[in-house]
Amino acid sequence: MQIFKIRKYSVTLAGFLALILLADTAQAELRIDITQGTVQPMPIAVVDFFGQQPTDAQSGANIAGVVAADLERSGLFKPIDRRAFIQTPDSLRTLPRFGDWRVINAQALVSGVVETQSDGRLRIEFRLWDVFAEQQMVGEAVTSTPENWRAIAHKVADEIYKRLTGEDGYFESRIVYVAEAGPQTKRIKRLAIMDQDGENHRFLTDGGNLVLTPRFSPSTQDITYLSYRNNRPRVYLLNIETGQQEVLGDFPGMTFAPRFSPDGTRVILSLATNGNTDIYEMDLRTRKVHRLTNTPGISTGGSYSPDGSQIAFESDRGGSQQIYVMNANGDGAQRISHGEGKYGTPVWSPRGDFIAFTHITGGVFYIGVMHPDGSGERSIAQGYLVEGPTWAPNGRVLAYFKEDANGGRTRLYTIDLTGYNEREVVTPLDASDPAWSPLTQ
Amino acid sequence: MSLLSLTLGACGHASTVPSPATKSATTAPSAAPPPAAPAKPVPLKKVSTRLNIAPIEGAPVASDARSAVAAISKRVAECWQGPESPDAPPVSLQLSLNQDGSVRIITVLDKKSFSGNAGYRAAATAATSALFECSPFALPAAGYASWKTLPLRITPHH
Numbered sequence: 001m002q003i004f005k006i007r008k009y010s011v012t013l014a015g016f017l018a019l020i021l022l023a024d025t026a027q028a029e030l031r032i033d034i035t036q037g038t039v040q041p042m043p044i045a046v047v048d049f050f051g052q053q054p055t056d057a058q059s060g061a062n063i064a065g066v067v068a069a070d071l072e073r074s075g076l077f078k079p080i081d082r083r084a085f086i087q088t089p090d091s092l093r094t095l096p097r098f099g100d101w102r103v104i105n106a107q108a109l110v111s112g113v114v115e116t117q118s119d120g121r122l123r124i125e126f127r128l129w130d131v132f133a134e135q136q137m138v139g140e141a142v143t144s145t146p147e148n149w150r151a152i153a154h155k156v157a158d159e160i161y162k163r164l165t166g167e168d169g170y171f172e173s174r175i176v177y178v179a180e181a182g183p184q185t186k187r188i189k190r191l192a193i194m195d196q197d198g199e200n201h202r203f204l205t206d207g208g209n210l211v212l213t214p215r216f217s218p219s220t221q222d223i224t225y226l227s228y229r230n231n232r233p234r235v236y237l238l239n240i241e242t243g244q245q246e247v248l249g250d251f252p253g254m255t256f257a258p259r260f261s262p263d264g265t266r267v268i269l270s271l272a273t274n275g276n277t278d279i280y281e282m283d284l285r286t287r288k289v290h291r292l293t294n295t296p297g298i299s300t301g302g303s304y305s306p307d308g309s310q311i312a313f314e315s316d317r318g319g320s321q322q323i324y325v326m327n328a329n330g331d332g333a334q335r336i337s338h339g340e341g342k343y344g345t346p347v348w349s350p351r352g353d354f355i356a357f358t359h360i361t362g363g364v365f366y367i368g369v370m371h372p373d374g375s376g377e378r379s380i381a382q383g384y385l386v387e388g389p390t391w392a393p394n395g396r397v398l399a400y401f402k403e404d405a406n407g408g409r410t411r412l413y414t415i416d417l418t419g420y421n422e423r424e425v426v427t428p429l430d431a432s433d434p435a436w437s438p439l440t441q
Numbered sequence: 442m443s444l445l446s447l448t449l450g451a452c453g454h455a456s457t458v459p460s461p462a463t464k465s466a467t468t469a470p471s472a473a474p475p476p477a478a479p480a481k482p483v484p485l486k487k488v489s490t491r492l493n494i495a496p497i498e499g500a501p502v503a504s505d506a507r508s509a510v511a512a513i514s515k516r517v518a519e520c521w522q523g524p525e526s527p528d529a530p531p532v533s534l535q536l537s538l539n540q541d542g543s544v545r546i547i548t549v550l551d552k553k554s555f556s557g558n559a560g561y562r563a564a565a566t567a568a569t570s571a572l573f574e575c576s577p578f579a580l581p582a583a584g585y586a587s588w589k590t591l592p593l594r595i596t597p598h599h
Contacts, residue, residue: 202559206523206570229574236573241556243549243565247573 030108030130030137032076032165034396039420041078042164043105044071048082049112049126050089059122059149060089060114066153067110069197070171071160073414074397075421080106098134106131110160122146126156128163138163150199151440158439170392171196174437175399176214176223176240177412179203180430191225193240196392196414196436198426204238213257216437218306218350219264223435224248226257235269237284248282249289256301258282262308268292270300279313279330292330303348303355304328305372312336312346312355312372323357325372336374345388348372350438351395354417358387367400369417380419390436399425401432490523490597492571497533497550497592509580509588516578521571523597529564530554531596534572540585542577550592568595 046068049060071077086100092111112126125141158169191204210228235248258267277298299315321342326333337343341361370377385403412425494514533550554561
């Protein structure tokens, strides 16, 4: 039997306390390669986190449930039915009996402990084990208020995802979108926000006015959105956490809300003047607006690259609606889309390696991706009407909305960048115009 | 050896989720041309909530500011009504106005209640919406310095 010594305590940037244990076998790292298309989901056992008190035990079961659900939804993991588990949460506190886990074909194992502290806060500890190598891969602990348990569960899922795929996770994030109800002539639209798994849902506006295209700041808790209060399209800036709200400006003819620069200090928007629509940039501190494009036709829907040096946008300057990339100062615009039909709503991945877009050809809508130079174009989703892609914070998953044919529902979906694992995000009403937040800080 | 524990901020509570709507008609895709000027705002249910706006108790208020608040309250009472919300709490907001009486920025003063209480959040959202919708407010330009920033207590009533 191997003896594990606690090596050191260190505080990572994410604020976790890391418990790093020694292992003395050198083995191939347990890892999923997620770049190759179809992936055999890794069988993983997520055990209810142990709690001595009944409330802690319940929290432990809840946390494990959310962790397992996040991992399963990514399409990369297959949580094993807990009824098959042989070892109990209590006995896992000392050491896994790895044979018990190998026999049910688990490749990875997640265990943990929940304990309410004397000040009422929860201390949550979790460990990720490589079952075949019989060694611990991750051991971390964090304390938090009890109400925050979902955020903790998503953080744990992100840590596991990252350790086993080598990619950053995306589970501790939110999606803001437009909730819709009612007949087309009296459509009620309200902004809503939820955790990426559909939980913690709440409305942000009261439905009295048309609201469109919420956008998340990549670095703050702000969103912009368009609203038609008093029948005038106006852009609002709303802070999700504090509720602070202000008007960015009245912009006649605008149909999309502005998008933020990566540092959250500027937005790009499109304004119509003299029958032309062009892209402008506004500094959020000075509120000064300056023009970036000046060509005939409609240029709109700008999206910054994650390093802020370039902007992708849609334009019909060449005669049909296509995607262009230009420098952030407005010069050097190059067309990057070249297929049949129309291209629009470009969104630059937070990783910088892809631009997602909506493509309409042959009467069918597609969500597609291509590299920023236009190469490697492929479709990853299609439907009667699919549009409005938005990237998860790790640039590996996309959300979009889809309308069923024949007056059916409008709903949100997520899909992996490889085109696999399309999943509905269940919302209380119909849903459109999603925008995915950065990882919650 | 002591363990360092770092705390995380609290998230908001989940609000009550309304029951799902039945099948609804199609919406216009957002790739289409700008929508025609929308019809008057449609309230969600039978309307019966109005807002009363007053200065926050205990805060010293110049008489110019007091009459500005009264004018704003009167305007909002005429212009805005919300769906029935019997348990909506009063909320405290700071209203910052431009010289033309339009809203510059609205700040929720009780951030703790906003982040921790779904009912408070909903009431603050409704009050914010009412202020935006009923502005610009007709206020005397000469007194701008005194009504530029107004801390308000907004109380729903039926």
